[in-house]
Amino acid sequence: MALVVQKYGGTSVGSTEKIKHVASRVKRTRDAGNDVVVVVSAMAGETNKLVDLCNQMMDPPDPREYDVVVSTGEQVTIGLLAMALKTMGQDAISLMGFQVPIHTDSVYAKARISRIENAKIFDNLKAGKVVVVPGFQGIDETGNVTTLGRGGSDTSAVALAAALKADSCEIYTDVEGIYTTDPNIVPEARKIPKISYDEMLEMASLGAKVLQIRSVEFAKKYNVPLHVRSTFTETEGTWVTQEDEDMEQVVVSGVTYDKNEAKVSILHVPDRPGIAAKIFGPIAGASINVDMIIQNISIEGFTDLTFTVPRTDLTQALRIVEPIGKEIGASEIVTDDSVAKVSIVGTGMRSHSGIASKMFKALAEEGINIMMISTSEIKVSCVIESKYTELAVRVLHQAFDLSGETV
Numbered sequence: 001m002a003l004v005v006q007k008y009g010g011t012s013v014g015s016t017e018k019i020k021h022v023a024s025r026v027k028r029t030r031d032a033g034n035d036v037v038v039v040v041s042a043m044a045g046e047t048n049k050l051v052d053l054c055n056q057m058m059d060p061p062d063p064r065e066y067d068v069v070v071s072t073g074e075q076v077t078i079g080l081l082a083m084a085l086k087t088m089g090q091d092a093i094s095l096m097g098f099q100v101p102i103h104t105d106s107v108y109a110k111a112r113i114s115r116i117e118n119a120k121i122f123d124n125l126k127a128g129k130v131v132v133v134p135g136f137q138g139i140d141e142t143g144n145v146t147t148l149g150r151g152g153s154d155t156s157a158v159a160l161a162a163a164l165k166a167d168s169c170e171i172y173t174d175v176e177g178i179y180t181t182d183p184n185i186v187p188e189a190r191k192i193p194k195i196s197y198d199e200m201l202e203m204a205s206l207g208a209k210v211l212q213i214r215s216v217e218f219a220k221k222y223n224v225p226l227h228v229r230s231t232f233t234e235t236e237g238t239w240v241t242q243e244d245e246d247m248e249q250v251v252v253s254g255v256t257y258d259k260n261e262a263k264v265s266i267l268h269v270p271d272r273p274g275i276a277a278k279i280f281g282p283i284a285g286a287s288i289n290v291d292m293i294i295q296n297i298s299i300e301g302f303t304d305l306t307f308t309v310p311r312t313d314l315t316q317a318l319r320i321v322e323p324i325g326k327e328i329g330a331s332e333i334v335t336d337d338s339v340a341k342v343s344i345v346g347t348g349m350r351s352h353s354g355i356a357s358k359m360f361k362a363l364a365e366e367g368i369n370i371m372m373i374s375t376s377e378i379k380v381s382c383v384i385e386s387k388y389t390e391l392a393v394r395v396l397h398q399a400f401d402l403s404g405e406t407v
């Protein structure tokens, strides 16, 4: 008998009909002789509604209370799925994050899982039940409810699979696997049969929201192979595993985009040691991820500093940066929240030249202006105006010849 962790995303549990469909898939796995732990997201759109409610009440919302509110979507779906299973004659129990418990740190809205207790889950499995656990939720050391960041149910599932030493971890979603780019933007995108943790980490960190980045970090750390596949078809999906020889050896394996970006420029900053540390230290202290940073050439002892942060963290970042800007004598702070980042990813880039220039040329031919660039061994990213995102993704997918049949 194997132990299987299955995670169903928001679209997969978007209505009572869909939850019944999920229940039948779960029951089928159980009937085949497996123990099953199911992780579910909130119904599609529910978490967005809860976030909106918080924003209407307080700007920015109180972090502790924000987590109390946004974690509730998953409470609904675990209860409904457990009921659907019971109706089909399969005993089941829902356990909230605090009942498992799933322990996290106290960084509200972006908490990290530190430990998962498995005794209660095993007791229920032993009693013949399917255990249904909410994604996204945890509890900190003092008993406060926490959430794991948007898309965090993937991470809940992988962390549970690691903690339970599950035989497999299946991520069920609304597409048939991981594609060369978002198939909802480029219908010709090709499904990748197998992808390495490292490549997937890069794609996830650059915006491919099909898996939350921390879920891939966990999978790599604990060597949990992931099977990303569709809830609505039987087709084999994509395996995310350690790198091996059967993986495709291509220069560019995918194109990603991230619209959750904002640009902050601090103008006329004195160019002297310690200024960058003074600005970026407190931002990091607030758990805000600064991505790209550009410092202009200094003129008469002054320079401009531009950096990007997630758009959802812009208000908080500004609250931190504005007093520092005043203190160091900056002339102005300018923000732009209509930017996006497009990237090309591929481990094959390590040994090829000319990839970045091909990307810049493809964007230029469409008249898309590049505001910022950053590169690593296996990716090139450009910040552009967000209204050009879809166009840029299509153009890059074509420029690097990523369409075609699955090999």
Ligand code: ADP
Binding pocket: 008, 009, 010, 011, 012, 041, 151, 172, 173, 174, 175, 177, 178, 179, 180, 181, 182, 183, 184, 207, 208, 209, 210, 211, 254
């Ligand atoms: P779920 O609710 O199941 O967690 P998400 O919406 O979080 O689903 O993730 C699935 C979505 O990820 C797809 O519908 C697709 O639009 C998007 N996506 C972005 N990049 C990719 C990619 N490279 N491959 C597959 N899907 C992608």
Ligand code: ASP
Binding pocket: 009, 010, 041, 042, 047, 048, 073, 135, 136, 149, 150, 151, 152, 153, 154
């Ligand atoms: N419901 C949460 C969200 O929408 C978590 C998840 O779906 O993974 O972000």
Ligand code: MG
Binding pocket: 009, 151, 154, 209, 210, 211, 212
């Ligand atoms: Mg998701």
